[in-house]
Amino acid sequence: MKTHRMDRLTCRQAQEKLFDYLDREIGERDRQRVEEHLAMCEACTRRFGFERKLLDQIREKAGRQGLPSDVKRRLAAMLRNI
Amino acid sequence: MRLNWLRSAKRWQDTLRGETSPEDRRRNFETEVLAAGESLYRHALRLTHNADDADDLLQDTLSRAYQNFDRFQTGTNFKAWILRIMTNLFINRRRQQAREPVLESLDAEEEGFSLYERLLTESFDGAGFEIRPHQGGVQPHQGKNPEDLVLEKLGEEAIKAAINSLPEDYQLVVGLVDLDGLSYEEASAVLKVPMGTVRSRLHRGRTILQRKLYNYAKEMNYI
Numbered sequence A: 001m002k003t004h005r006m007d008r009l010t011c012r013q014a015q016e017k018l019f020d021y022l023d024r025e026i027g028e029r030d031r032q033r034v035e036e037h038l039a040m041c042e043a044c045t046r047r048f049g050f051e052r053k054l055l056d057q058i059r060e061k062a063g064r065q066g067l068p069s070d071v072k073r074r075l076a077a078m079l080r081n082i
Numbered sequence B: 001m002r003l004n005w006l007r008s009a010k011r012w013q014d015t016l017r018g019e020t021s022p023e024d025r026r027r028n029f030e031t032e033v034l035a036a037g038e039s040l041y042r043h044a045l046r047l048t049h050n051a052d053d054a055d056d057l058l059q060d061t062l063s064r065a066y067q068n069f070d071r072f073q074t075g076t077n078f079k080a081w082i083l084r085i086m087t088n089l090f091i092n093r094r095r096q097q098a099r100e101p102v103l104e105s106l107d108a109e110e111e112g113f114s115l116y117e118r119l120l121t122e123s124f125d126g127a128g129f130e131i132r133p134h135q136g137g138v139q140p141h142q143g144k145n146p147e148d149l150v151l152e153k154l155g156e157e158a159i160k161a162a163i164n165s166l167p168e169d170y171q172l173v174v175g176l177v178d179l180d181g182l183s184y185e186e187a188s189a190v191l192k193v194p195m196g197t198v199r200s201r202l203h204r205g206r207t208i209l210q211r212k213l214y215n216y217a218k219e220m221n222y223i
Ligand SMILES: [Zn+2]
Pocket: A010, A011, A012, A014, A037, A041, A042, A043, A044, A045
């Protein structure tokens, strides 16, 4: 498949799609266009890499703390009572 | 031995017919709830803002979900399903005392704020070199990008505090997508708002979050 020059994303356009791309909430065509851009553009690759790491850090540090033990106990009790 | 065999044959038959024994049903439910426990509790706290109400909401959610567990489609996302039940219960309960959505408008400085761009322009020369005046000026950076090092210094407490200080509607979306891993579509079903609203709240929520993390990093002299 041949890509038309017109189809190429500018850095700005690629960055507008950044979150949709990282969240995998992007159509197949747009995903390809973003990836074509990243393959050519070091600056955007670095930016996308940073945003990916930031989201990973957020999930790791604030999203997976495990339940406090008192909540765990109450949850188990609730399950027994239904 | 023979009894065991009969029992497992019976279970197999049930499976073929798509039926589960009450014990299996209960065990499956408990397993799913325990796996989703952290997300459930967090979402309950974000909705109610206090631990007692969060417990009540959680209890009601479990009862309602268990009653309807037959309608849950195996293989789909249980967490998204039960979070939706929780939100519905909460909204119905609060319907009488309807609230206005609290959406803080972004000020000019927050609009389009990017932590990455700030880090790149403020402390580094932007080309992967770190400026260390006391160690002989600009140094080629070994291994990691300097902006990544700032990221790694951000602690659990700082990140949690930043999320908790987001305006409520942003906080809910950021919690569901960034912490609980829901898709935009699942978050839209949980919160009963259109996908486009999820997308814009999430993007703006993240922008505000980046601004808050930047301020924090600055205060702590990470930058
Ligand atoms: Zn670019």
